[in-house]
Amino acid sequence: MRLTCPRCSAQYEVPTAAIPAAGRDVECSACGETWFQPASAGSDGPLQMPRGDEIPQGDGGSQAIDPSAPPPRRRELDPGIRDLLREEAEHEARVRAREAGQTAATTASARPAAPLQTPSRTPPQAPSGDDNARRLAEAQARTARLGATPGAVTHRPASRADLLPDVEEINSTLRSPSQGAQPTVSAQDRARQRRNFRIGLAVPVVAALLMLFVYLNADRIRLSLPQTTPAIDSFTATLDQGRFWLDAHLQALVGLFRA
Template sequence: MRLVCPNCDAEYEVDAAAIPLTGRDVQCSNCGHAWFQTHPEMAVDAGLQDTFDGAAAMPEPETEPEPESEPEPEPVDEIGVTGPAVPPAPRPVDEKILAVLREEAEREAAARRDEAVAAKAPVIETQTEMPLAQDQSSMTAAVRRIARLRSAEPEPVVVPPPAPPPASPPKSRRELLPAIEEINSTLRATSDRNSHDDNAISDTMNDGVAASRRFRSGFLMLVLLAVVLVVLYVVAPLIAVRVPALAGPALGYVALADAARLGLDRELRALIDALRELAGSKGD
């Protein structure tokens, strides 16, 4: 048979033999709700009895009172003895009541068929007996303990919120705006610093440009002097032939240049020999 918890609508499939004919207390394992469960046959009988009681309690349709007639004399037999009273005929049952009873009977038969089909289906969950008395006693003790603790707890002390700080007086429009003098001084100091930095950078750049110019000028002068000396060395014999008056200085310059060239050649050869000897000594 199927049990349905009236609190959380949880369904359980249990054996019909677990519920006696007198019924028993069961408890839902989902929400812990307990209720009294009757046997299915007793529930059907109780439903039919309630149906019949409801049908009997229905008010009978009012009928118009019949006019009173004169009482008829009781029949007397030939012997002169009054016969036994005839019992009244049974009152016919209203068709509406019969229809209600038929519907209830059909509903109960359908419910029994559903229960039979459900009994053949696999068991979803079986709930064994639970000691309801112990659970109820433990719940009652827990409720009492909680009530005792609540009564023993002191009432919480309500701390008033701190008072808000006093509002500062509203500032004037002049105080809200920044000071113009401070802005001007800041801008002036910034412009002076920027101009000083620019001047320092420009001075450094000018010094670098001047140094590079001086180096370039000196280098060009040396190159030009070397070119002039080489040209004079080359054209000195021609000058001595064309201008006899300059033959002495021209030839003297050529001799001086040759002596310098030979001296430079000797120095270079000596340096090369020294480097070779040094390289040979390191190789050994």
């Protein structure tokens, strides 16, 4: 049975028994094209290979392909497409490796910790005389080395931050009491403060009005209450002196402005 590739027109000679009555899928070994080959489409008769001088030259026409010959080299991919596919494969490999690492870390964290093994304690062995002599010699050698190099052990000088006082402590001691938390004043305390302010303002005003009333009605008070005459005279004389003193100073001040 003769098979012809619908893509590259390559022809193959296969046994008739290779194609069942229901047909089967076949693949071209030259271009990789796959198609369904029915049993009735095959042509009987042997496939005659053309001689070397009968092979047409150029690109046109179909050429007979020897089934035993190696398949032709397939067309290479575009470099850009090949790089893109390689980057996708590397990215997929990194994602899988990261997922595998996370799974391993989760499994390790979920795994119960192994019980601690208590080291077996062995009774200390009494040092022998040779060990005592060796340790004494080593101690003497270390002492001699320390004595020969007195400058080997140096003290780290204190930093300037350790020598200076703490700034926060100084600020806390210098902070005035007014900067502290202000006590909350209740509504009752505010009402008491307002009442005290009104009383403190009203007392001088009432006293001034009483003094003015007594000064203006001094004659009537003397006639009504003769025993208050000395006090009324002293009071009016004091107010008159105050009036004269204030008048003199006001005239002097007015004279300064006019000059």
